[in-house]
Amino acid sequence: MIQNYKDYTAEQQWVWKELFSRQQDNLLQKGTALHNESVSLLNNVFNADSIPKLADLSAALLEHTGWQIHIVEGFIPAVEFLTLLSEKKFAAST
Numbered sequence: 001m002i003q004n005y006k007d008y009t010a011e012q013q014w015v016w017k018e019l020f021s022r023q024q025d026n027l028l029q030k031g032t033a034l035h036n037e038s039v040s041l042l043n044n045v046f047n048a049d050s051i052p053k054l055a056d057l058s059a060a061l062l063e064h065t066g067w068q069i070h071i072v073e074g075f076i077p078a079v080e081f082l083t084l085l086s087e088k089k090f091a092a093s094t
Contacts, residue, residue: 001071003054003094013050020048038064054092061090 028036039046041064045056058069070089072080084091 001073001094003071005051005053008051016051017048024048054094 024039027039042057042060045060046052054069054071062068067088067090069092070084072091072093074093076091081091
């Protein structure tokens with residue numbers, strides 16, 4: 001499965017910006033220093049400006065952590081989810 005980035009609407013981009021900003025403000029106060037530093041490292045591909053391009057985010061995660069994103073259609077069975085985790089792949093839907 002791929003992310004059809006051009007299909008995101010202006011409203012979806014706006015919702016992303018609002019939710020990301022709120023959560024970021026919350027986590028700056030309540031998140032661990034490690035979490036906040038990690039998000040900061042990914043700022044060029046994971047920020048409030050726009051819904052992340054999962055291929056770019058996956059590449060950045062791979063570089064920094066050895067993990068990557070695996071796009072799925074939605075909820076997946078626990079066995080599939082856990083198998084992906086064992087392969088250092090995090091399931092994400094678009």
